[in-house]
Amino acid sequence: MVRATFAGFDTALSALRMNQKKLDLVGHNLANMNTEGYTRQELKTSSINYENPTSFYMNSNDTNVGFGVGMDGVRQLRDQFLDKQYRTQNGRAAYTEGLGESLKSLSLFLDETKVDGIRASFDNIQKSLTNMQDPSKVQDPVYEGELMSRVQAMTTLMNSAAESIVQAQKNEFHKIDGTGTSENGAIQKINSLIEGIGDLNTRIKKNQLLGSPVLELQDERNKKLDELSKYVPIETESFSEEYTVGTETRYRIYNYDSAGNITGRSDWPEDLRVNLVYRDSSAGNGAEVKKITLVNGAIDGNLQDSTGRHRNVGKVELATPTPATVPPQPAYSQDNPLNTQLKFTGYSKRTATPGTFNNDEFTTNTKNVRFASGTVQASLDMLSTSDVRALVHGGGVINLADLKASNEMTAYSYDYYMGKLDLLAETFTKNMNEINKKGNTDYTKTPPVTNPNHILMINKDKAGGNDPSEVTAANIGISRGWVNGTTHIGTRGFRNNPSTTNQGDTTDTVLEMLEQMTSPMMKMNNTKTSYADYMNNLSTTLATDSYSNNNSYTINKAVLDGINTSRDQISGVSLDEEAANMMTYQSSYNAAARLMTTLNNTLETLLSIGR
Structure with missing residues (x-):
């Protein structure tokens, strides 16, 4: 059985389009090789043969092959393990x-x-x-x-x-x-960063729902996450928005059948959660690692509290001096800096009562409640009594x-x-x-x-x-x-x-x-x-x-420089590697064009039969 007349042309055309797109990405990578925070991109492809499986009763001469290549999307080359280490x-x-x-x-x-x-x-x-x-x-x-x-x-x-x-x-x-000064302090910078990350989460989620990967926005978010890690120790995790059907909890990233069984992955994108990690030894049983969520993905990112802060992010502020003394200890300031404490408040969590929210929070204490790293803890240590x-x-x-x-x-x-x-x-x-x-x-x-x-x-x-x-x-x-x-x-x-x-x-x-x-x-x-x-x-x-x-x-x-080098080897743009890719894709493009010419000659031969 002879294949459909233009099936081969479709195969060659998909190869031409794929290699053209890869050449476009090479050019995009090279153009941004000096852009701060840019992550190298690549085209994710797959064979489309699986869409037309061969029948068990089909003649062996009718085996389906040569249906071409599918372009599944553009992705970033990042290693989450290296990001966490960094x-x-x-x-x-x-x-x-x-x-x-x-x-x-x-x-x-x-x-x-x-x-x-x-x-x-x-x-x-x-x-x-x-x-x-x-x-x-x-x-x-x-x-x-x-x-x-x-x-x-x-x-x-x-x-x-x-x-x-x-x-x-x-x-x-x-x-x-940095209140009252011309420069921002860690409080202002942390609040600005988590607000920025929360806003980016919302923008990324909206674009992903419309089918755009918004990789540049993800680069911007990664830069803010890296900067935030200088001030306080953080962890990131991907999670799915939840919803309930009756008493059953379901996740939007999956499709379910009528019985509640997962039938496959949906197009709903995952959210990114940013947790602040601290250690609490106030109970006297050794240091217990605890977490508080500063950015809860894009959930309720369009809602604001009475202060104008979005519900999906937390904040940090100066704590009220404790314990109470007579006369009361004045508020922490440049004139009263010793034993400064900070109060961290997590994102707004919905309660069982519709329209109401609550927040997790904790207050630092150099002796018992402290961070394992970051410039904030360095300053708190130096200001301790x-x-x-x-x-x-x-x-x-x-x-x-x-x-x-x-x-x-x-x-x-x-x-x-x-x-x-x-x-x-x-x-x-x-x-x-x-x-x-x-x-x-x-x-x-x-x-x-x-x-x-x-x-x-x-x-x-x-x-x-x-x-x-x-x-x-x-x-x-x-x-x-x-x-x-x-x-x-x-x-x-x-x-x-x-x-x-x-x-x-x-x-x-x-x-x-x-x-x-x-x-x-x-x-x-x-x-x-x-x-x-x-x-x-x-x-x-x-x-x-x-x-x-x-x-x-x-x-x-x-150690940091070593981890950064490893990250750059994966996520950074290498001039030599991109040049080699360019030659490879150009050769593949030429081969696909040659295939198009060969198929054209074959078709002309078939059409000339019987003239």
Whole structure:
């Protein structure tokens, strides 16, 4: 049996159309090879022979072949597993990168490897006291003036360091919330991204229902998903819209028969859900992995709540400070950044009551409710409080783990370094004033009489300029009396059991101050150390954290780059590969055209029979 006259031409024509479409896609890929976020596209094809199965009783000479190729659609070349790996690693790299920027801001004033700072100022104070050991110099205004200027330089450096930490905390808070500033913070960016993803879900769904794959919109959505993974850890999943028939739940991606059995796949497209992943250990049973849906596909994407937000997306905002205190703790802001918490709200879920919705939500807590990665967690960690002051004042053994809000933190927070400087300022002020008090006390009197103008170091924020209470690194200063010349370094002896006949030496005050500069006065990690060594230890802690974090970032970035390379090998456009495809499709096109010519010649031969 001879085939239908134009069946062969249809086969050749389908091959011509298919190869032309593939050449068009090659050109499209090459045109977009430098377009950010573009995913390589290919034509999905299939044989159309299966539409005409051979009958069991058909003669073997009538076997159906050569019905051509069908074009099923254009698809993107993406690997969901690599996408998941990339976004997970992207968050890890972003966490260490954000932490590195924060630690770098601390190193500007605590790293004394290149510039002299607080530690060097204590060395200078020690040198001045050493020069004053001679009895002839202890009352010399030149030497005392030198000591005063060096103590003042130390207090100025402490003030500057405390101010820098406060500014770093404000900058860190700005990374989280950019309200009232010219730049957006993580809150604004996350909300913008999830709103954008929710809008894209709706637009993609509408176009897919009309038969368009809208691959470019999917590229735009993937870019937003990649960017969102820098801030918080996310997972994506495809799901189908559900509906009920009686008591039975069905899915729109399937066709069902009258008995409720699946008969095949429908043309209804799947939705994309974006989940935020966090860990909650508040129950005390270890960290439990939990999820909250930030974007629920395109379902209810056209509905809005009272604030104008679409129902298919959630949001993030600053939480209300808890627990309640008297007076109430002020709202989190750049002036109140410590222990900042964020409240995440999921998409609006329909309830059993028509027209009503509810939302899942949770509030971050650096100690118990936290993210495994992302810049948001890096900022929250750096803004967490440290118990360093309470632990030191409480005495006993210091548990280093308690100096961090969470044992998952890889570096100490800003408050840790502020607390360390406050302890140094408080201790140094107290000890210097107590020694000078003894040097300004007349032990020949009963009871001994102390000169009220003995205070050297004070809280400069207190009225009067001579109040030494509640000293911190931010407010430490030298007394107004010492500056005006009414207060001096004590010259009364007290070290050799002072009495009417034995009052010690005029250099006792200077000698005891000098001894204090070299003696272990500060408690650091369950041991005592001198003031200068205390600052050395603090700088070393920062350097260790920075070094460890830099190593982690280097590793995370290398792994991220490797995953990205693997993604590009699949999804990226290769000039060599597309050129090879172009040659292949051109050859196939030429072969299909040659087939058309051959069929034409065959048809002419058949028509010429019997002439």
